[in-house]
Amino acid sequence: METHLKEIELRELWRRYKEDGDEQARERLVLAYSPLVKYVAGRMASGLPAHVEEADLISYGLLGLISAIERYEPEREIKFETFAITRIKGSIIDELRSLDWVPRSVRARAREIERVNAKLENELQRPPTDQEMADALGMTVEEFQESLLQISNSSIVALDELWTVSDASGDQVSLLDTLQDPSAVDPAQEMDTTEMKDRLAEAIARLPEREKLVIALYYYENLTLREIGEVLGVTESRVSQLHTKAVLRLKSRLQGEGDDGE
Numbered sequence: 001m002e003t004h005l006k007e008i009e010l011r012e013l014w015r016r017y018k019e020d021g022d023e024q025a026r027e028r029l030v031l032a033y034s035p036l037v038k039y040v041a042g043r044m045a046s047g048l049p050a051h052v053e054e055a056d057l058i059s060y061g062l063l064g065l066i067s068a069i070e071r072y073e074p075e076r077e078i079k080f081e082t083f084a085i086t087r088i089k090g091s092i093i094d095e096l097r098s099l100d101w102v103p104r105s106v107r108a109r110a111r112e113i114e115r116v117n118a119k120l121e122n123e124l125q126r127p128p129t130d131q132e133m134a135d136a137l138g139m140t141v142e143e144f145q146e147s148l149l150q151i152s153n154s155s156i157v158a159l160d161e162l163w164t165v166s167d168a169s170g171d172q173v174s175l176l177d178t179l180q181d182p183s184a185v186d187p188a189q190e191m192d193t194t195e196m197k198d199r200l201a202e203a204i205a206r207l208p209e210r211e212k213l214v215i216a217l218y219y220y221e222n223l224t225l226r227e228i229g230e231v232l233g234v235t236e237s238r239v240s241q242l243h244t245k246a247v248l249r250l251k252s253r254l255q256g257e258g259d260d261g262e
Helices: 002-020 023-045 054-071 080-099 104-124 130-137 141-154 175-180 187-205 209-220 225-232 236-259
Strands: 164-166 172-174
Touching: 002 023, 023 054, 023 080, 054 080, 104 130, 104 141, 104 236, 130 141, 141 236, 187 209, 187 236, 209 225, 209 236, 225 236
Parallel strands: none
Antiparallel strands: 164 172
């Protein structure tokens, strides 16, 4: 009953803001949906260095929420939560990028791992092992795994950023969100996104089993890295390595295919 009343109240706030331009209604919408910002910031904070404050991420995300409220069209068949989460994430990522706090050496190492992974996978016709990756990079397995942790701890390595498409308003929508909610993309974009979805799904299917499981639990079941560690019986840092490795594999695969003009 209480949920139903809340839905009626929210509908009325949307009407007052969109039809009457009521600024007080807009402020109440920001307040009502602010838990979304805390949720997104909390998930992103778990994969970032300790010096990045969750409170800062929340303030960056609020800008995305306000923008989402201003641009949302209630008559379109898209849930506001889906519409807003993408923009909250985007706002946080944009702000972190503008601060440029990711060390250049870490960025270079991530690109090198992507390049070597693509080369080995092409030669071997299967995902390379840690030992094969380490040998090709001229380092020990321990050094390779430490590199994965450094990349994980100091950059936003996320499946959300692999592919983005433009929706009807010209905003960028993450492909992952379109997999979870097909209504997140305008029908005019459907042909392009279908092809990209197929490529992403195929790339995920070709991952080693443990990496595939980490991707499924993190992005589709919304488990934290710590919770995934409990499921798999490994440490959180090991899950972080698996996640980073999986995303770098997917990036090298998808970008490599794009470069070939496929």
